[in-house]
Amino acid sequence: MKHKKRIAPSTIIIYVILSLWALTTIYPIIWVIQNSFKAKNEILADSFSLPLGDLFTLANYKTAFERLNIFSAYRNSILISGTVAIVVILFAGFASFALVRYNFRGKKLLQSLVIAGMMFPVFSTIIPVFRMLNSWHMVNTESLWMSLLSVALPQIAGNMSFAIVILTGYIRSLPIELEESAYLEGCSAYQTFFKIVVPLTKPSFATVGIFSFLWSYNDLFTQMFLLRLPEHRAITRLLNELTSQEGTNYGLMAAAVALVVIPVIFVYICLQKQIIKGMTAGAVKG
Numbered sequence: 541m542k543h544k545k546r547i548a549p550s551t552i553i554i555y556v557i558l559s560l561w562a563l564t565t566i567y568p569i570i571w572v573i574q575n576s577f578k579a580k581n582e583i584l585a586d587s588f589s590l591p592l593g594d595l596f597t598l599a600n601y602k603t604a605f606e607r608l609n610i611f612s613a614y615r616n617s618i619l620i621s622g623t624v625a626i627v628v629i630l631f632a633g634f635a636s637f638a639l640v641r642y643n644f645r646g647k648k649l650l651q652s653l654v655i656a657g658m659m660f661p662v663f664s665t666i667i668p669v670f671r672m673l674n675s676w677h678m679v680n681t682e683s684l685w686m687s688l689l690s691v692a693l694p695q696i697a698g699n700m701s702f703a704i705v706i707l708t709g710y711i712r713s714l715p716i717e718l719e720e721s722a723y724l725e726g727c728s729a730y731q732t733f734f735k736i737v738v739p740l741t742k743p744s745f746a747t748v749g750i751f752s753f754l755w756s757y758n759d760l761f762t763q764m765f766l767l768r769l770p771e772h773r774a775i776t777r778l779l780n781e782l783t784s785q786e787g788t789n790y791g792l793m794a795a796a797v798a799l800v801v802i803p804v805i806f807v808y809i810c811l812q813k814q815i816i817k818g819m820t821a822g823a824v825k826g
Contacts, residue, residue: 569801569805571587571588572794572797572798572801573794573798573802574590574591575587575591575790575791575794576600576601576791576794576795576797576798577591577595577596577597577598577600578591578595578596578597578600578791578794579595579597579599579791580789580790580791580792582595582791583790583791583794584790587790597791599791600791600792600794600795601795601799603792603795604779604782604792604795604796604799607782608778608779608782609770609771609778610775610778610799612771613773613774613775613777613778613779614775614803616684616688616767616772616773616774616775617757617774617775617776619688620688620691620692620695620756620757620774621752621753621754621756621757622753623688623689623692623696624692624695624696624699624752624753624756625749625750625752625753625756626749627692627696628696628699628700628703628748628749628752629703629745629748629749629752631696631700632699632700632703632704632707632748633707633733633737633738633745634733635654635700635704636703636704636707636708636711637711637733637737639651639654639704639708640708640711640712641711641716641719654700654701654704654705655701655705657700657701658701658702658705662694662698662759662761662762663761665694666694666761666762666765669694670765670766673690673693673694673766678690679766679768680768680769682769684771684772687766687767687768687769687772688772690766691759691762691763691766691767691774692756694762694766695752695755695756695759695762698755699748699751699752699755699756702748702751703748703752706744706747706748707741707744707745707748710741710743710744711737711741714737714740714741718736718740719732719736719737722735722736746811750807750808750811753807754804754807754808757774757775757776757803757804758776758800758804759776760776760777760780763776763777764777764780775799775800776800779796779797779799779800780796782796783796
C-alpha cells in the first residue's frame, strides 16, 4: 500500500505566497497582450475585459507592420544580441580560466577591476563611448554592419564583468586533476579549455549566454544613441519610435510592447531549465 505524502501547512503557505507574487508579474504581461487586440476607444472604456467577439481586432498589429519594417528590425536585434552572447561567452570563458588557473603579476588587481566594472552603469559611460565610436567612424554611417557593431561593442564590454564573475566561481569548483591529466596527455591550454572545462561548465556558459542575449535585446538606451538611421534600428528602438509618434494610441502601444516582449518570453520558456540550472549551480559551487 502506498501512503499519500502529506503536505505541511507551511509548504501550502509558501506556495500561495509565491503564486501571488508570480501573479503580480505575469498578469501585467497578459493585460498588455490582451489590450493589443482592442481598439483605442475600447481600451479606454474597459481595459480589463477579454478581447472577444466585436472587441477583437488585429488593426494595431496591422498598423505596426504597415508603418515599420518589423522583420528587418528583428534581424538587426538577433544579429546584435547573438554577437554579444557569443563574444561574451568566448572572452569571459578565456578570462575566467586564466584568472582561476594561472598566477601572474597583477592578478589580484585585475580581479578587483572586474568586480569594479559591475559598479558603473551604462548611463555613466555612454558619452565617452559615443565619442570613441564616433572617432572610429562607426556612428551615423550608412554601413549596416558598422552600425550594428557600434551597438554590440559597448554591450559586450558591459556584460563581461557579470560573465567573468559567474564563470570564475564555477570553474574554480572543478577538480584540477582533470586538467592535469589532459596536460599529461599532451593537450595545450586551448585544448584543455575546450575539451575539459567547457563541457563541464555548460550550465554556467548557457546562463551567461542567455542573460547576455536578453540584456542586449532589451537595451534601448544604447540603441537610442547609436542607431540613427531607420533601416539600422533594432526592434526595441523601432517600436519605441512608433509609440512616441502615436502618443496616446494605447492599442498600438500595447501591440508594440507585445512584439518586443513575446520573443523574450519564448526564449525564456524554451531555455528556462538551462537558466535555473546554471544559476543554482553557480550559487552552490561558487
